[in-house]
Amino acid sequence: MQPLGLTRSTDHMSANNDSICPPEHDSLIVKQDDLILVTGAAGFMGSRLVENLLNRGFRNVRCFVRPSSKLSRLEEICDRRPDEARIEVVKGNLGSKEDCFLATKDVAVIYHLAAGRGEKSIPDAFFNSVVTTRNLIEASHSHQCLRRFVNVSSFTVYTNKQKPRWRLLDESCPIERHPELRGDAYSFAKVKQDEIVAEYGKKLGFPYVIIRPGHVYGPGNEGITGRVGINTFGVFMHLGGSNRIPFTYVDNCVEAIALAGLKRGVDGEVFNVVDDELPSSRQFLRKYKRHVRTFKSIYIPHAISYLLCFLWERYSAWSHGQLPPAFNLKVWHASWKKTYYSNRKLKEKLGWKQIIPSAEAMRRFLEACRERGLHA
Amino acid sequence: MLKVAIVGCGKIADSHASQIQRIKGCEIVGVCDREPLMARQLYERFPIKRYFSDITELLTEAHPDVVHITTPPQSHFELARLCLESGSHVYVEKPFTLCYREAERLIALAAEKKLKITAGHDDQFNHVARRMRELVQSGYLGDGPVHMESYYCYQIARSGYAGALLGDPRHWVRSLPGKLLHNIISHGIARIAEFLTSDSPHVLAYGFTSPLLRSTGETEIIDELRVIISEEERLTAYFTFSSQMRPSLHQFRLYGTKNGLILDQDDETLIKLRGNMFPSYAAKFLPPVINARQYIGNLKTNLKTFLARDFHMKSGMKYLIESFYKSVAEGALLPISYREILLTAKIMDAIFTQLDAKDSQIRPVYI
Numbered sequence: 001m002q003p004l005g006l007t008r009s010t011d012h013m014s015a016n017n018d019s020i021c022p023p024e025h026d027s028l029i030v031k032q033d034d035l036i037l038v039t040g041a042a043g044f045m046g047s048r049l050v051e052n053l054l055n056r057g058f059r060n061v062r063c064f065v066r067p068s069s070k071l072s073r074l075e076e077i078c079d080r081r082p083d084e085a086r087i088e089v090v091k092g093n094l095g096s097k098e099d100c101f102l103a104t105k106d107v108a109v110i111y112h113l114a115a116g117r118g119e120k121s122i123p124d125a126f127f128n129s130v131v132t133t134r135n136l137i138e139a140s141h142s143h144q145c146l147r148r149f150v151n152v153s154s155f156t157v158y159t160n161k162q163k164p165r166w167r168l169l170d171e172s173c174p175i176e177r178h179p180e181l182r183g184d185a186y187s188f189a190k191v192k193q194d195e196i197v198a199e200y201g202k203k204l205g206f207p208y209v210i211i212r213p214g215h216v217y218g219p220g221n222e223g224i225t226g227r228v229g230i231n232t233f234g235v236f237m238h239l240g241g242s243n244r245i246p247f248t249y250v251d252n253c254v255e256a257i258a259l260a261g262l263k264r265g266v267d268g269e270v271f272n273v274v275d276d277e278l279p280s281s282r283q284f285l286r287k288y289k290r291h292v293r294t295f296k297s298i299y300i301p302h303a304i305s306y307l308l309c310f311l312w313e314r315y316s317a318w319s320h321g322q323l324p325p326a327f328n329l330k331v332w333h334a335s336w337k338k339t340y341y342s343n344r345k346l347k348e349k350l351g352w353k354q355i356i357p358s359a360e361a362m363r364r365f366l367e368a369c370r371e372r373g374l375h376a
Numbered sequence: 377m378l379k380v381a382i383v384g385c386g387k388i389a390d391s392h393a394s395q396i397q398r399i400k401g402c403e404i405v406g407v408c409d410r411e412p413l414m415a416r417q418l419y420e421r422f423p424i425k426r427y428f429s430d431i432t433e434l435l436t437e438a439h440p441d442v443v444h445i446t447t448p449p450q451s452h453f454e455l456a457r458l459c460l461e462s463g464s465h466v467y468v469e470k471p472f473t474l475c476y477r478e479a480e481r482l483i484a485l486a487a488e489k490k491l492k493i494t495a496g497h498d499d500q501f502n503h504v505a506r507r508m509r510e511l512v513q514s515g516y517l518g519d520g521p522v523h524m525e526s527y528y529c530y531q532i533a534r535s536g537y538a539g540a541l542l543g544d545p546r547h548w549v550r551s552l553p554g555k556l557l558h559n560i561i562s563h564g565i566a567r568i569a570e571f572l573t574s575d576s577p578h579v580l581a582y583g584f585t586s587p588l589l590r591s592t593g594e595t596e597i598i599d600e601l602r603v604i605i606s607e608e609e610r611l612t613a614y615f616t617f618s619s620q621m622r623p624s625l626h627q628f629r630l631y632g633t634k635n636g637l638i639l640d641q642d643d644e645t646l647i648k649l650r651g652n653m654f655p656s657y658a659a660k661f662l663p664p665v666i667n668a669r670q671y672i673g674n675l676k677t678n679l680k681t682f683l684a685r686d687f688h689m690k691s692g693m694k695y696l697i698e699s700f701y702k703s704v705a706e707g708a709l710l711p712i713s714y715r716e717i718l719l720t721a722k723i724m725d726a727i728f729t730q731l732d733a734k735d736s737q738i739r740p741v742y743i
Binding site: 067068093130134318 | 389397543546688
């Protein structure tokens with residue numbers, strides 16, 4: 001089968017279903033043979049999500065990947081499960097309406113993980129996150145068989161200001177109303193992506209759930225999050241200090257994403273995803289240096305980082321963008337302000353449980369970092 | 377107030393909108409993109425009056441004096457033609473058109489309609505390029521250039537755009553006559569074209585796919601190019617495009633009968649090369665001192681420009697747009713002559729024709 005405009009690198013990779021369907025099957029909106037689409041399926045989270053779904057007994061998974069994606073992770077998953085489960089790998093471009101139409105045919109649940117990560121330009125990030133999401137929604141709506149669209153967003157959409165419960169960031173917190181002033185293409189695109197999903201939800205009665213993970217870490221994403229600090233001209237500026245870092249280990253996060261697409265009665269809901277025990281930035285950095293690599297870091301107290309961001313923002317405006325507004329008060333609030341996080345809603349409504357304990361998750365992460373020989 | 381519009385709301389449109397904002401006496405009356413979401417995102421981020429997804433609506437409802445075309449090159453000709461037909465002056469992003477013939481037709485149409493058109497060769501107008509031009513015009517080179525060397529390199533590994541291109545067999549860059557080269561080299565070729573005196577120089581091109589790209593299975597994209605341009609045994613030029621050579625230069629070397637100049641776009645430095653040799657051991661000691669002083673002078677100039685808030689990464693684009701608007705509003709000379717635009721297109725045509733021909737004119741001789 002070769003749909004128009006799409007190329008398939010590996011059609012119908014066979015896979016073995018050696019897992020047991022969870023007992024809460026009646027509370028799910030899909031059956032084991034229903035078709036599930038995962039976009040960004042070859043990526044850090046996508047490949048694990050495919051495995052998670054297979055482990056839950058789902059036997060019909062369509063994986064949408066970019067033409068340039070490496071398929072080694074997906075192939076490993078297939079190798080481990082060589083039986084009746086069907087994994088269909090579709091190579092295509094979500095910027096193409098035709099590709100989206102073909103990819104969403106007969107699909108009951110879409111997990112939309114593909115995004116314009118790493119884009120420095122706002123138009124590029126916007127196209128790869130928002131236009132693609134709109135294409136996917138319209139295509140799936142035209143087939144009239146979709147039961148749930150899971151939009152994977154990010155904590156970056158929150159302003160982290162004027163929170164109803166002071167320092168606690170949860171799903172009720174305000175979204176950035178002027179993401180264009182954040183100076184960060186990814187944030188802008190993610191805010192707009194959430195907006196378009198909600199807009200279509202309202203306009204078409206489109207069934208969706210939004211998942212907002214904190215910083216997803218684990219083998220495959222070994223970098224140090226900017227919430228801890230940034231490496232500038234060879235010196236690591238530690239900006240997090242005693243702040244809790246909203247980590248979620250990749251397997252824990254994927255568990256939440258999987259549940260968001262399956263559970264009955266959560267349409268239109270938003271869920272933040274963080275693990276239970278969150279280390280402070282200082283604790284994380286200490287462990288990283290002890291287990292991975294030592295390097296020089298300078299702690300910048302919050303008051304100083306606030307002042308520097310303020311000055312940078314003012315200078316950027318005064319000089320008409322001679323320095324781009326990469327650092328500004330919106331970024332400071334979102335990244336370095338002292339904040340606490342909650343996963344209560346996730347547990348209560350989705351029945352999420354942390355499957356990899358925080359200590360074990362951190363151990364695996366640090367080991368992967370050491371193996372990769374990465375440094376800050 | 378000059379009414380400006382932008383057609384095509386991708387990455388480069390952001391640079392245009394940012395620079396137009398910095399120019400007094402103009403306003404962006406509309407932006408347009410076939411994809412309404414793209415038009416809306418630009419409209420939401422800049423002081424722009426309206427957004428459109430149909431160029432005809434933009435032209436009839438917003439009545440722009442000048443339209444910037446910032447779409448992929450395949451649509452430049454048709455969009456620019458529409459704008460000229462409806463009475464707007466046009467700024468076309470590089471590469472100006474797909475071929476010389478299209479460039480010629482657009483320029484003829486602009487002349488017929490008594491309108492103006494320019495190409496987005498903005499690297500020609502950054503601070504250091506303007507300093508170089510002034511020196512050349514002051515006669516520093518002597519009786520004009522004898523030889524030129526233009527380096528315009530590109531680090532494929534560092535570019536997200538290249539990653540998307542290499543991974544996607546349907547990427548729009550692949551359908552350009554010169555593929556990757558077509559979208560990049562016009563800046564470096566235009567530098568040479570500015571100083572050529574003949575309208576029909578001789579062009580010899582040799583290009584190949586680098587071993588790095590070949591190792592990824594790429595066979596279509598040429599990312600290494602060497603060109604020799606010459607006119608009537610008088611003036612010669614070398615053009616180099618490379619994705620592999622380090623440093624990844626953006627440099628222009630100009631040698632005259634008296635002196636020479638080296639322009640480095642990345643460092644924003646301009647170094648004068650003295651034509652006369654110093655006698656004896658002075659030749660070993662004085663030039664390093666003179667060069668050191670020149671670099672310090674460049675540093676001072678750059679710092680001064682930075683402190684004056686005029687050292688933006690796209691300062692060349694601002695200058696070019698401003699000069700074009702002045703030409704439109706006050707009847708001043710065009711910043712880029714039509715001859716230079718046509719010559720650039722002609723040289724690019726000659727390069728791509730040779731690369732396309734299986735039987736390349738240059739054959740390496742193995743000794």
